[in-house]
Amino acid sequence: MTLPDDPSAVAWRLEVEDFDADPEEFAGLVTAMREQVPADAVRALVIGEWGEAYERPLPVEALVEAAGEWTGLRAVFLADLTYEQCEISWLTHGDITGLLAAYPSLEVLWVRGAQGLRLEPIRHTGLRELQFESGGLPAGVVRAVGACDLPALQRLDLWLGRQDYGGDAGIDDLAGVLAGAGLPALRHLAVCNAEIADAVAAAVATAPVVPRLKALDLSKGVLTDEGAKALLAGQPLTHLARLDLHHHFLSEETAASVVAALPGVEVDLTDRQVPDEYNGRVYRFTAVGE
Template sequence: MISSHVSSFVGLPVVAFAPGMTLPDDPSAVAWRLDVDDFDAGPEEFANLLRALREQVPANAVRALVIGEWGESYERALPVEALVEAAGDWTGLRAVFLADLTYEQCEISWLTHGDITGLLAAYPLLEVLWVRGAQGLRLAPIRHAGLRELRFETGGLPAEVVRAVGACDLPALHRLELWLGRQDYGGDASAGDLAGVLSGAGLPALRHLGACNAEIADAVAAAVATAPVVPRLEVLDLSMGTLTDEGARALLAGQPLTHLTRLDLHHHFLSEEMAATVLAALPGVRVDLADAQVPDEYDGTLFRYTEVGE
C-alpha cells in the first residue's frame, strides 16, 4: 500500500507544475511533477498540461520528471508517446518516474501502461527510470548505455517484462529492482523467468539487485543461491515477499554471501530460529529481518501474502 507521493526524486525536491505558475529561481534544481486534478480527466487535459510545461519551463531545465495522475489511469495507458515527442527538446532529461500515484488514487495493480521501450530509445542519456504499476506493461529487449537505475514497483510484474529486462543490454545499470508480486495481480513470472537477470550477462555494472515483493520468494531465493550475478553484488534485496525457512535454507546453502554489504529480507515468514541462523551465518553483513510475518490460516490452509498486492 503506497500512501504518499515522493517529495524528492534523484536528490531533487519535487515541484508540481501548474500553468502560469512562478518558476523557481533555478528551474533545473527541481523534479517537475505533472498531475491532473481529475482522475476521470480525458487525454486532452494531460496533453495540455504537458504542452504548458514545454512552453513555460526552459527545455534545458527539465532534468527530472515525476508523472502522477494522467486521467483514467485505471484503464487508459500512461501516454509515454507524449514524452517521446518531447525528446528533441528535453536533451537534459536524466530521470523519469512513471505513475507516482497513491492507493487512494488508484490501486497499484490497476495502473495501466503500454509499451515503454520507446521512452528508453528516445532518451539515450536517461539514467533513472522508475515505473509503478504493470497492467498492460510491455518492454522489448533494448540496449541502453546510459541507464544506471531501473525500478518496477508492482503488485504483479508480467513474466514477459521480467524476461525482457534479462534480455536487455544495460552496461551502466548499477541498481535493478523488480517487484514481482502475486499471480492474482498479474505476477506470473517463475524463478526461471529471472534467468537472464541472474546470469548478469547484460548487466556488467550491477551492484544492487532487488527481486522482491515476490509470492515465489522461496523459489527466487533458491535461484539466487547459484546465480552468476551474485558475486558482483553489494546489496541483495529479497524483501517484501513470502520468504520462509525453506527459501532461507536454500539461500544459505548456495554460494557465499559474506561479500555483501546488505541483505534485505524484511517482511518475511522466517521462524525465530532461522532468522538467528541467517544472522549467525553472515556476521559482517547488514541483514534486515524486520517486519516478521505470521501466515493467515483458513480452514486448515496457510496463506502468506506479499507486502504489496492490489
C-alpha cells in the first residue's frame, strides 16, 4: 500500500472486488488498514462492496473492533454502492447502534440502503450529520432516531421510500423527529423520497422542530396539491433559507402559490412529475425505490 503525503487528508475506501467475496475478505481489508495506515490518520471511511451486499449485512463489527485505534475517525459512509453493484433497496444492514457507541467523536454518518437496518435509541454528543438514503426506511429506525439524544446534530436526512420496498413508517413514527426534543441544534431536516409526502407535509405544518430550521427538504416524493396546501396553511415558513420540493406532482397554479407565499425563500420546484394512468388508476412514484 502506498500512502499519500498526508494520509489524514483523504477518505479511505474499503471495498472487496467481487460481489460474492468471502466474509473474511472484508475483515482482512480492515486488518490490513489497521496494520499499514497510521491510526491517527484515519479521519474518514467510505465502505463500498463487502461481498453479497444484497443478502449479507455490512459487517460493522470489524469497524467497531478498530475503534480503540481510530480515535480520530470523524466521518463514515456505509454502503457507497451504485445500482449496478446492488439496487438500493437490496443493500443489507444489521444493527448499527454499536458503531455510534464505539465512536463517540464521530461527526458524520451516512447510510445507504435499509434492508434489515436496525438502530436503538442512543445519546451521542459528537454527531453533526446523520443521513439514511433508502428506497424504504423501516419504521423502527425512524422511531429510534426520534428517540435519540443528539445535542450536536445539525443535519438529518430520512429517505422514507415506499412500503413495497420496506418503507413502512407512518406519521406517528415521525413524532419524535418532528417534536425535536432530542435535536436542539437541528437546522436542516429532510423527510423526503416519501410515498406519504402529503401526510408528511401536513404534519410538518405544525411540527415544533420547524421554527429552528434553516432548510426543509420534502423532495423526491409524491407531494401533490393537497400536501402543499396543508403545508402553507400551517405555521410560517418565511424564516427558511431553503425549501426543497423538487420531484413533485404539483399543479402549476399550486407551485406558483408556494413561491408567492414564501418571498425571500429559495424554493426548488424543479422536476415536476406527471402521474401514470393505467386501467383507470393513477400511480405516483418516489424518485428512489428499488
